[in-house]
Amino acid sequence: MTDSESALTFIIVGASVAGLASAIALKASGHNAIVLEKESHLGGTAGCARVPPNGCKVLFDWGLEAQMRAKAADSVGFSVYKYDGAKNSERDLFGINRWDPELLSEARGEFLQFRHHDLLRILHDQATKPSQDGSIAQVTVLFGAEVVNMDCDNCSVTLQSGYIHTGDAIIGADGASGIVRRTLLEEERVDPDNCDVATGMALYGTIIPRALAIQDPDLASFYEYPSTLQLGSNRGAITTSMGTEGDIMLWVYTPVIGQNDTRTQELDMKLTAVLGSCDPQIRKLAELAAPASCVQIQDRYELDSWVSQSGRVLVLGDAAHPFAPASMHTNSIAIEDGAFIGKIFSHTRNPDRIPEFFHAFEEHRQVAVLEGSAATD
Numbered sequence: 001m002t003d004s005e006s007a008l009t010f011i012i013v014g015a016s017v018a019g020l021a022s023a024i025a026l027k028a029s030g031h032n033a034i035v036l037e038k039e040s041h042l043g044g045t046a047g048c049a050r051v052p053p054n055g056c057k058v059l060f061d062w063g064l065e066a067q068m069r070a071k072a073a074d075s076v077g078f079s080v081y082k083y084d085g086a087k088n089s090e091r092d093l094f095g096i097n098r099w100d101p102e103l104l105s106e107a108r109g110e111f112l113q114f115r116h117h118d119l120l121r122i123l124h125d126q127a128t129k130p131s132q133d134g135s136i137a138q139v140t141v142l143f144g145a146e147v148v149n150m151d152c153d154n155c156s157v158t159l160q161s162g163y164i165h166t167g168d169a170i171i172g173a174d175g176a177s178g179i180v181r182r183t184l185l186e187e188e189r190v191d192p193d194n195c196d197v198a199t200g201m202a203l204y205g206t207i208i209p210r211a212l213a214i215q216d217p218d219l220a221s222f223y224e225y226p227s228t229l230q231l232g233s234n235r236g237a238i239t240t241s242m243g244t245e246g247d248i249m250l251w252v253y254t255p256v257i258g259q260n261d262t263r264t265q266e267l268d269m270k271l272t273a274v275l276g277s278c279d280p281q282i283r284k285l286a287e288l289a290a291p292a293s294c295v296q297i298q299d300r301y302e303l304d305s306w307v308s309q310s311g312r313v314l315v316l317g318d319a320a321h322p323f324a325p326a327s328m329h330t331n332s333i334a335i336e337d338g339a340f341i342g343k344i345f346s347h348t349r350n351p352d353r354i355p356e357f358f359h360a361f362e363e364h365r366q367v368a369v370l371e372g373s374a375a376t377d
Contacts, residue, residue, distance in 0.1 A: 025342020
């Protein structure tokens with residue numbers, strides 16, 4: 001720390017993976033954070049969070065390896081199947097990918113698969129626990145705290161309750177549809193409601209309890225590898241064994257057939273209604289599944305800058321660079337974003353340098369995000 005001023009206070013909008021990781025890293029650098037989450041609890045709908053080695057390495061370095069292993073399934077690779085849709089046809093095994101142990105060793109991480117809520121809980125507990133080094137820096141997480149208005153110049157946010165929080169800087173970690181990204185779009189004179197382009201595809205997500213899946217021998221293949229990729233005609237599916245319970249997360253990609261985006265709530269229909277012609281095992285999984293959520297897949301508008309004109313508001317994670325739903329690298333990139341913002345602010349407590357450091361964050365992280373996006377594509 002090169003400056004003698006008191007610790008900075010960051011307002012973080014969104015108790016997401018990116019938001020909580022940022023809070024952990026900023027606290028470790030001696031700063032305070034107030035995390036504002038509009039939901040009444042951690043997470044939204046139930047789902048799977050995959051964390052590749054780069055993200056695991058950061059969390060291991062933060063001393064969270066034991067907590068992670070207690071809640072995650074370890075992925076050794078994935079199998080790929082194809083389905084041609086012919087009458088009475090079944091899926092064919094197209095290939096198997098095994099993660100190279102030497103590569104994982106060099107990366108100092110692993111491919112781990114969590115329940116989304118469990119990953120958030122690990123991050124939340126790490127962020128809010130008392131510092132062990134005598135630092136007075138602290139993180140406060142407030143639930144039911146929906147931000148409805150922002151003042152980028154004065155670094156203040158107004159909650160739906162009317163309460164106003166003011167800090168030295170604001171970090172938006174509330175996703176691609178969050179208020180912080182919307183505010184930056186409006187600064188760029190872009191209509192937040194009409195800037196993204198629909199692809200005509202949707203992603204449905206649901207969970208099949210292991211207790212149900214293991215009763216059918218035809219579904220045993222979904223446990224031979226922790227993940228499977230199913231390829232069909234204008235459709236696809238991913239299965240992932242998540243957490244220590246071994247429940248299966250099923251994602252299905254299909255053309256849009258009229259559902260609204262229900263990312264934070266469940267559909268009022270069964271997933272089998274949107275499957276179309278598919279492999280019998282996938283249909284069996286869908287028949288056992290809990291109600292699904294739906295996300296319409298869009299090509300997201302690319303912000304000209306991740307930093308507000310005032311220089312005191314920054315977006316990161318999906319609020320800055322939205323990945324496609326269920327992307328493998330979403331959580332890893334979000335964790336790295338959080339770690340990096342904490343690292344650079346370990347060098348200052350001077351509020352006048354916030355714009356400089358926010359722009360430095362954008363410059364350096366854009367390269368990593370482009371690499372992650374290319375790997376996903």
